[in-house]
Amino acid sequence: MKRDRISNPVVARLPRYYRCVEELYYSGCVRVSSATLSERLGFTASQIRQDFSNFGEFGLQGYGYNVKKLRYEIREILGLHSRNTAILLGCGNLGQALLKNFDFEACGFFMLAAFDTDPDKVDTQVGPVHIMDGRHLKRFIETETPSMAVLTVPRENAAEAAGVLADAGVGAIWDFTGCDLGLEGRDITVERVNLADSLLTLSYHLERRRVGEEDRSG
Amino acid sequence: MKRDRISNPVVARLPRYYRCVEELYYSGCVRVSSATLSERLGFTASQIRQDFSNFGEFGLQGYGYNVKKLRYEIREILGLHSRNTAILLGCGNLGQALLKNFDFEACGFFMLAAFDTDPDKVDTQVGPVHIMDGRHLKRFIETETPSMAVLTVPRENAAEAAGVLADAGVGAIWDFTGCDLGLEGRDITVERVNLADSLLTLSYHLERRRVGEEDRSG
DNA sequence: TTTTTGATGTCAAAACATTAAAATAATGTC
């Protein structure tokens, strides 16, 4: 198995591979060729083969990929065989929506607890998750060592909270705040979700359509 | 001004440029150099200059970029000066969280209405938005011609809903369902948000950290 | 004015990613 650095575009495609293979697996499919995957995913077959070969030789020439094995390997790569734990900081609307609806388990994360500073929220439940007082965050991290923290606090508290997490040795932050967390150079992984960015990208494409139409008619 | 096709990586960076310039603008900053932007954004100054020059010459040699002008231009590029309207399909937890919390206006979208099929939800309000009966969707689109639809319906209804939107001539879908909408080749822009993909990417990086530590210790 | 400094826009080289082609290996069939 090669262990070079894997490029970003490849990493970004991994979850899509996983989803696709998951579907095949649960539909009882036993083997699949890169050509079939290509059709389903919209990437070229060549690219799919190359991507997979970054991680090792999963396929069998003349046969294709064994779906079960392929699934296992991708799960391994994505870290789904490791037991990850999570906490969530900030039980506002977004935080609660995630706790109630998002399937953390399907991504390999067990949600340990949520934190908030609002006394009205502390010691209540959101779904199966208990909301704890933010003052206990530091000690909790020290004793429970969650692998990851979901950051859904208001912007103004984001950097401070992030600092606490980094200091306490949390390995990664799933950041929904979209602001600068001031963690440059620190040993912590930050994965950002920025809905506004996504919608602005959509807006850009709409604008392009608009211009395109003008060009065609004028 | 060049009007070639703009590459994806550049488009993906635009919202980050916008956010950064927005901050500068509101902090009263009058001019800014590519070097300063570089520091703030983590891209190379060279890349920033090159990206901007895709759209025209916004800067002044020996001076830098006038923040107000730069902001105006980026807003123009992103379509923020056009008036966009939106509808939302599927008022489950995620849909409601978006309606209540997400600042559509800041991205240039005015939310016209939401739709659901659940009779208990129909004709109620979520924040300032009225929930309408899904049966009226088609006619509503025809009369109000929203530029965009937010798709937060359950997976099993996603493809059907998407088909209706495309048939009715909606220009774009902001898709939270993460499943195949079957819109290949149709004249509609789809911008996907997939939280699971994002979290799996984080999981991948965590796994890499883990492997890295083993390597160092073993 | 004239000089110096600062910063852009552009070009070319390097790095990187994708696609295509060639070589190889396993399967299934006659």
Added chain:
DNA sequence: GACATTATTTTAATGTTTTGACATCAAAAA
């Protein structure tokens, strides 16, 4: 058991994105 087929891996070529270097021009200073 040999052969045609399938589909991977490896290697090469092509295309794209990023980076670095530089000529150019505007502003500030002398």
